[in-house]
Amino acid sequence: MHAAPALPPGSPRRAPLWRHLLGDRLRSARHRRGETLGEVAGRAGVSPQYLSEIERGLKDPSSEMVEAIAAALDLTLVDLIREISRLLLAPGPPRAGQATESVIAFALAA
Amino acid sequence: MHAAPALPPGSPRRAPLWRHLLGDRLRSARHRRGETLGEVAGRAGVSPQYLSEIERGLKDPSSEMVEAIAAALDLTLVDLIREISRLLLAPGPPRAGQATESVIAFALAA
């Protein structure tokens, strides 16, 4: 896997990459269940170190890996994508009720 | 990138993988614009052969590649994910108005 072509100069990267969005959701789901990297990774059949890397958006996992980890969290890929999409529907400043959950999720993920 | 652990026996793979969903959407978007692999690949800075592979779900592209290809289609990753999610919201049999567009999109993709 090779690095993508560089963006034009003066075009700082603002939008998150797929691996960032994915990783955030996976970590969020894991924390929601109150489980450790070891527990989820064990069920998914991957190493805890690797799951950590994926959650932090450091690695682009294969599609099969994504499937396996989602399953270990009792999710499907469809669930994941929908959840990412739903969060993307609220790009503006946080609002009262909706933002509370997001803020907590972020605090737990940090 | 290594193969994921095998699924338990007696569990045939039914759900599409991420690379399949992604590839379908990218090809659909390209056809909607009436463009060739060469044109889009050129703007994205990748080879037409590789874009073909991605569209057919043969390769798991890096997140940066996904970004570059989406941009070449005047889309963002957010657009792509939303579109995939929207399509996933209609898993049942096609209905009159909604299905027409899907059928056309599939026919163009074939």
Added chain:
DNA sequence: CCAACGCTCTGCCATCAGCAGAATCGAGCG
């Protein structure tokens, strides 16, 4: 203090992402 736990860091290598050249296919034309 030390052990246990959860997570991240570091270094490694087998696999595959990404590609160049070749092959195939279908449409259009003389």
Added chain:
DNA sequence: CGCTCGATTCTGCTGATGGCAGAGCGTTGG
């Protein structure tokens, strides 16, 4: 019909990275 051309897919290759094992770090509780 044969030929040309453009679009797409096939094939083989290699450098980069996905995925991992061992080590390191911080926190907590006895």
